[in-house]
Amino acid sequence: METRKNHLSERVQVYAIVWVLSYIGSLFALKTLAIPKEAGVVLTIVTVIAFAVFAYKYYRSIFFMDEVQIKIQMEAVVIAFSLGLLLLMTLGLLDLFITLNKEDWSYRFVIPMLIGFYFIGLFISKRKYHFENEKHD
Secondary structure, eight states: OHHHHHHHHHHHHHHHHHHHHHHHHHHHHHHHSOOOHHHHHHHHHHHHHHHHHHHHHHHHHGGGSOHHHHHHHHHHHHHHHHHHHHHHHHHHHHHHHSOOOTTTSSHHHHHHHHHHHHHHHHHHHHHHHTGGGSOOO
């Protein structure tokens, strides 16, 4: 069972890396290269599919975690979601009376922030449950 858990965790990490690389590659190609709209749509769809597969594999890996690990993951996602909503609300309200520069604040900048919020939530949750100091299944 432990081997299966490790294998699933490694596979989730691989899918996460594939998604991040496809996102960065698509962002680079769409921003710097003169590509036709059809190719841009294909790049976007590839990135969306990579994320969907990663999200599915992440969801499936939860079934092989113990209760503490599930709590940690769920709290990390809740913290990231809450911080993401706070960021979007703040940017939306600021944009009503201050014109935000699209080169500094656009959707493509929010995605890395959401990933950072997840890791902040993971750090907070692991400290809360003292996960690093205990042995778990």
